[in-house]
Amino acid sequence: MITEPYSITIRELNEAGADNIPPELVPATQLIYSSPATLAFNSPGATGFGVKRAGLAIPGSVMLLVAPGCCGRNTKLLSEIPGYEDRFFFLLMDESDIVNGDHLARVPEAVREVVDYLDEKPSAVMVCATCVDALLGTDWDRVCRKAETLSGVPVRPCYMYALTREGRKPPMVLVRKAIYSLLEPAKRDPRTVNIMGYFSPLTDDCEMYDLLRQAGVKKINEISRCNEFEEYMGMSRANFNIILNHEARTAADDLAGRLGIPYLELTRLYQTDKIANQYSAFAESIGAVFDDSEFRERAERAVADFREKYGSISIAVGEMLNANAFELALALVKYGFKVPEIYSNVSREDYVFIRHLAEISPETRLFTNLSPTMLFYDCSRADADLTLGKDAEYYHPDCPNVPWNEEKQPFGYSGVTRLFEKMTEALA
Amino acid sequence: MSVKGLHKIIYPFAPDQSGAAAVLYELGGMIIICDAGGCAGNVCGFDEPRWLSTKSAVFSAGLRDMDAILGRDDLLIEKIKKASAKIDANFVAVIGTPVPATIATDYKALRRMAEKRTGLPVITIDSNGVLWYDSGIEKTYIECFRRFIPEDNAKCIIPGSVGVIGVTPLDSDSLTSGKRIIETLRKKGSRRVICYGAGGSLDDFADAGRMEKNIVVAASGIRAARYLKERYGTPYECTDPLITDVRAGLPLDTEELYGKKVLIIHQQVRANALREALLEETGGLSDSPEITAATWFSMFDEIAEEGDFRIREESDFFDRVRDGNWDIIIADGSFRKAAGDFGGRFIELPHFAVSGHFADEESVRFYN
Numbered sequence: 001m002i003t004e005p006y007s008i009t010i011r012e013l014n015e016a017g018a019d020n021i022p023p024e025l026v027p028a029t030q031l032i033y034s035s036p037a038t039l040a041f042n043s044p045g046a047t048g049f050g051v052k053r054a055g056l057a058i059p060g061s062v063m064l065l066v067a068p069g070c071c072g073r074n075t076k077l078l079s080e081i082p083g084y085e086d087r088f089f090f091l092l093m094d095e096s097d098i099v100n101g102d103h104l105a106r107v108p109e110a111v112r113e114v115v116d117y118l119d120e121k122p123s124a125v126m127v128c129a130t131c132v133d134a135l136l137g138t139d140w141d142r143v144c145r146k147a148e149t150l151s152g153v154p155v156r157p158c159y160m161y162a163l164t165r166e167g168r169k170p171p172m173v174l175v176r177k178a179i180y181s182l183l184e185p186a187k188r189d190p191r192t193v194n195i196m197g198y199f200s201p202l203t204d205d206c207e208m209y210d211l212l213r214q215a216g217v218k219k220i221n222e223i224s225r226c227n228e229f230e231e232y233m234g235m236s237r238a239n240f241n242i243i244l245n246h247e248a249r250t251a252a253d254d255l256a257g258r259l260g261i262p263y264l265e266l267t268r269l270y271q272t273d274k275i276a277n278q279y280s281a282f283a284e285s286i287g288a289v290f291d292d293s294e295f296r297e298r299a300e301r302a303v304a305d306f307r308e309k310y311g312s313i314s315i316a317v318g319e320m321l322n323a324n325a326f327e328l329a330l331a332l333v334k335y336g337f338k339v340p341e342i343y344s345n346v347s348r349e350d351y352v353f354i355r356h357l358a359e360i361s362p363e364t365r366l367f368t369n370l371s372p373t374m375l376f377y378d379c380s381r382a383d384a385d386l387t388l389g390k391d392a393e394y395y396h397p398d399c400p401n402v403p404w405n406e407e408k409q410p411f412g413y414s415g416v417t418r419l420f421e422k423m424t425e426a427l428a
Numbered sequence: 429m430s431v432k433g434l435h436k437i438i439y440p441f442a443p444d445q446s447g448a449a450a451v452l453y454e455l456g457g458m459i460i461i462c463d464a465g466g467c468a469g470n471v472c473g474f475d476e477p478r479w480l481s482t483k484s485a486v487f488s489a490g491l492r493d494m495d496a497i498l499g500r501d502d503l504l505i506e507k508i509k510k511a512s513a514k515i516d517a518n519f520v521a522v523i524g525t526p527v528p529a530t531i532a533t534d535y536k537a538l539r540r541m542a543e544k545r546t547g548l549p550v551i552t553i554d555s556n557g558v559l560w561y562d563s564g565i566e567k568t569y570i571e572c573f574r575r576f577i578p579e580d581n582a583k584c585i586i587p588g589s590v591g592v593i594g595v596t597p598l599d600s601d602s603l604t605s606g607k608r609i610i611e612t613l614r615k616k617g618s619r620r621v622i623c624y625g626a627g628g629s630l631d632d633f634a635d636a637g638r639m640e641k642n643i644v645v646a647a648s649g650i651r652a653a654r655y656l657k658e659r660y661g662t663p664y665e666c667t668d669p670l671i672t673d674v675r676a677g678l679p680l681d682t683e684e685l686y687g688k689k690v691l692i693i694h695q696q697v698r699a700n701a702l703r704e705a706l707l708e709e710t711g712g713l714s715d716s717p718e719i720t721a722a723t724w725f726s727m728f729d730e731i732a733e734e735g736d737f738r739i740r741e742e743s744d745f746f747d748r749v750r751d752g753n754w755d756i757i758i759a760d761g762s763f764r765k766a767a768g769d770f771g772g773r774f775i776e777l778p779h780f781a782v783s784g785h786f787a788d789e790e791s792v793r794f795y796n
Contacts, residue, residue: 003516031460031487031511034472034479068526070443070467070557072435074474076762076784079439090435095558098530103433110431117436131464135496135530162464163493163527372487372511 005377007341010354011362018351025346025368028166035369036320036394048405049199051171052128053078055158056087057179057199057223059232060123063158064114066091066107067130068098071160089114098132104143111147111155123229124154124182134161156181169250176251179223185259186236191218194238194261196252197245200224200407206414207295211279215288240286242266244411246349268411270323270331270419272299275412292413299413302420303335310427312336316382316396318389319344319369321404322415326353328388331416333361340383343367343391367395386426388419400426430743437766438742441724442598442781443467444555446475447564447648448523449486450596451572451625453478455633458517458548459486460508462533463525467557474784475561477597485515489522496531505541512546518630519549519576523564529556551575561598561781562648562695562725569593569624569652573659576633584638588619591639591662592669593653594646595626598781599695601677605670609645612669636660643667647696647726666731668701675705677787678758680775687715691752693722693739693759694779700731702758702777717756722748724782742766761785 006024008016016022023029052075055063065072065088072090079088091110097103111125127147129140140157148155159174176196193212195202201224202208212220219234226232241263243252252263264285269275276296283290315337319325325344330353332339339361345368346354357364367374369391379396386400387393393401402422404410410418445461449471452459461468468488472479479486489504508520520542524535535552542550551571555564590613595606606626613621622632622639636656642664644653653664668674685706692699699721710716720735727738739745749757749767757767761776762783778787 027490028492029507029510030490031507032465032468032490034468034486034488068443068557069440069560070445070470070526072440073443073446074470076439077474088439090433090440091431092433092435092440093526093558094433095529095556097433098526098556098558099532106431106433110434113431113434114436130526131466131496132526132530134493135527160466161493162466163491163496165465166492372485373514375483375485375515 003376005367005373005375006371007365007367009362010342010358010364010366013346013366014351014354014358014362018348021346021348024371025366027345027370030370031372032370033372033374035374036391048407051158051160051175052088053081053084054172054175054199055126055128055178056084058124058126058182058229059226060120060229061126062087062089062114062118062122062124063126063128064089064091064107064111065128065130066093066103066110066133067128067160068093068132071130086118093132101133101136101138104138107143108147108150112151115151115153122153123232124156125151126156126158126178128158128160130160131163134159134163154182170247173247173250176248177254180235180251180255183233183236183255183259186233188239188261189219189237190239191216192221192234192238193217193219194221194235194241195244196223196241196263197243197248198222198224198409200409202411203408203414203418205418206411207292208411210295211283211290211292214290215283215286236261240264244268244409268323268415270328270416271334272296272303272413272416275299275416279412295413299416302417306420306424307336309424310385312338313385314338314340314383316341316343316384316387316392316399318342318387318392318395320391321389322406322410323388323404324350324353325389326350326357329353329361329364330357333357333364339364341365341367343369343389343395345370386423388423402426430741432741435742438745439762442475442561442784443470443557444559444561444564444567445523445525445553445557446471447561447566447596447598447781448521448553448555448568449476449564450561450598451565451568452521452523453484453486454482454625454627455519455572455630456517457485457519457521457630458508458511458515459484460489460520460522461486461525462489462491462504462522462528464488464491464527467525475598475781477603477780477786481603485517487511491527496527499531499533501533501538501541504538505545508542509545512548517548519551520546521568522550522552524553524555524557526557529554529558549575560725562646565594565596565598565646565648566651566726569649570655572624572633573636573652573655576630577637578634585640586620586635586638587640588617589635589639590618590621591636591642591656592621592623592626593642593644593664594649594697595623596646596648599646599648599698600780601670601674601778601787603786608673609669613643637662641665643669645669645697647723647728647731650726650728650730666697666700668698671698671701671705674698674702674777678775678777680756680758682709684773685710685717685756686713688717688755689753690717690719690756690758691722691749691754692719692777693724693757693763694777695725695781696721696723696727696731696736699723700733703733720752
């Protein structure tokens with residue numbers, strides 16, 4: 001009987017290569033441990049901006065969840081978040097519905113009843129569908145069209161199909177497409193851009209806003225900063241879209257095809273030299289020049305101050321945070337800290353960071369939040385002075401922690417600065 | 429007339445798979461939620477308040493679309509076998525969700541195959557996510573009693589022993605309920621008290637046929653108690669040993685009850701016990717309150733009084749509250765909004781299976 005959690009060094013992982021990721025790290029080959037990160041990773045509606053909350057990004061919209069009762073249970077938590085109190089409605093299936101699909105005939109009438117019930121007509125009704133309809137092969141476009149005709153408001157499907165999480169278009173990809181699906185062709189404004197990818201805005205101090213203004217952009221749209229439906233519809237006028245999360249690519253492709261808005265993609269990074277390179281390439285691609293020296297200097301000073309104060313401490317990094325765990329670990333090691341452990345799922349795309357990490361911190365161990373053996377994880381064997389991520393906190397409950405999962409999204413140099421400020425607070 | 433199944437205000441209650449997991453959580457087994465991930469997320473992240481403080485081998489089967497479409501039970505069995513080689517579990521439980529319900533998974537075959545491959549006792553619970561938690565608790569208790577009581581169990585009764593059925597966080601007012609029930613019953617003279625699934629182990633189930641009597645503290649335990657009565661002749665009583673504490677926690681003076689029409693909404697045993705306690709306080713007088721018990725969950729005629737009712741749809745709730753002429757409603761706080769312009773007094777009586785909140789707990793879950 002094994003009583004050790006499965007782990008692998010970054011060196012071993014790198015040697016195995018992206019084509020030979022060990023089966024212990026592949027979700028499809030094993031039962032999935034219900035660790036905190038697994039719940040967020042594996043359950044598309046569980047926490048933060050899962051499908052349910054994300055689907056309500058359109059200002060003034062409401063959601064009708066069409067599902068067995070179990071799928072709506074934890075929505076109670078979302079309803080306790082200000083701004084979401086009266087926006088969720090449920091059409092609960094019974095035992096015959098899940099086999100013969102009778103509930104579908106009730107959807108248009110239910111949408112109409114919800115619209116009539118509300119004091120103010122919603123801008124849209126998002127119909128959230130779950131695994132049962134994935135298996136029944138429901139044509140939601142057709143059902144929603146019927147509901148739209150009956151209710152007189154736009155009705156769009158949101159697919160919370162956990163079964164398709166590893167498919168080509170997983171739930172968090174499709175919901176990003178759904179929330180921009182109401183945008184219609186409009187005259188483009190060369191001084192307007194959209195930032196896409198997150199369901200909450202970048203932090204107010206993010207240098208992205210300043211840099212875009214340096215490039216002559218007058219209006220920067222983010223769906224989460226649109227208070228009114230008209231503002232949201234104004235996103236159609238953007239000259240180009242900036243994608244900050246690869247899961248928004250399908251949405252951006254859709255907008256490129258339907259509205260002719262091109263896009264470019266940036267990655268959230270914590271290595272200041274790479275941030276600089278990325279901004280430089282970005283500026284070049286839009287024919288501008290950015291002066292990011294002040295922001296870079298501030299970020300690098302925050303790192304240096306922290307290192308001077310606390311030395312090269314050990315930091316364990318989880319995946320339930322606003323970063324790629326491998327890239328963040330790489331940045332920390334480059335800044336002179338030790339990263340003894342990472343808790344994360346791994347994908348082919350992560351190898352771009354794993355390769356570099358293997359060169360400078362080969363003995364860093366990767367634990368997978370998914371593995372049933374994580375039941376045996378014993379924090380007393382790990383050397384960590386600080387943990388990053390809510391999942392890392394779960395494994396090291398007595399260690400100072402920075403959850404780093406705030407709703408406003410960190411990005412670029414300001415993300416680095418804020419992270420080190422938070423780390424300082426945690427150790428103070 | 430509202431659309432069937434439409435909930436505009438009241439959020440869905442704990443589902444049957446949460447009820448099943450709640451019974452099994454502390455028994456040392458490997459609990460597999462047969463889902464794609466969301467159901468396990470709901471069980472651990474919302475409905476199982478012990479998850480943060482007590483580790484248990486609760487896993488998601490991690491089903492994907494092609495697993496379900498092609499009915500790859502063999503792949504699931506292989507995953508179970510691999511995990512059972514790493515986890516020191518005394519049994520395996522496979523808990524159903526909407527996915528296996530939709531594709532009509534053959535649980536008997538799954539059980540046989542899993543037992544053969546793992547060498548462990550395997551139970552399967554055909555929960556489907558459509559029914560509420562009480563159904564899952566009921567099925568799981570019965571299945572555990574069926575599987576884990578040895579054939580010769582009834583040979584000798586343990587003197588002074590009491591089995592308590594129905595203690596799960598979903599029907600409790602705090603995580604200490606099981607402990608408090610045991611203390612209360614010991615003070616009353618019971619020498620051995622077993623709360624099945626709460627603070628005990630799988631071995632407790634082995635002695636279930638030897639109890640002198642059973643106490644059912646939640647309606648979800650009644651059918652299991654009936655099973656033990658039929659099989660082993662164990663008598664049972666439906667009662668709530670903690671009702672004195674519950675009553676004491678209500679901001680309601682006895683004199684406020686006189687002549688009033690009161691509606692209590694909870695699981696049937698607690699609603700009944702509270703009614704009894706309130707009537708006892710005001711007993712014998714001509715203007716004793718008229719108290720009706722109602723529930724969204726299992727309702728049994730054997731413990732119901734005339735006028736008690738079951739609520740099945742949100743629109744039923746609206747109608748009953750509006751047309752009942754109640755002076756006082758005692759129910760979980762999450763029903764307050766649904767009570768609309770009810771002009772009487774609304775007194776909160778938390779029910780975790782409804783709101784996900786205890787009476788006196790700070791945060792009990794990871795996601796908050």
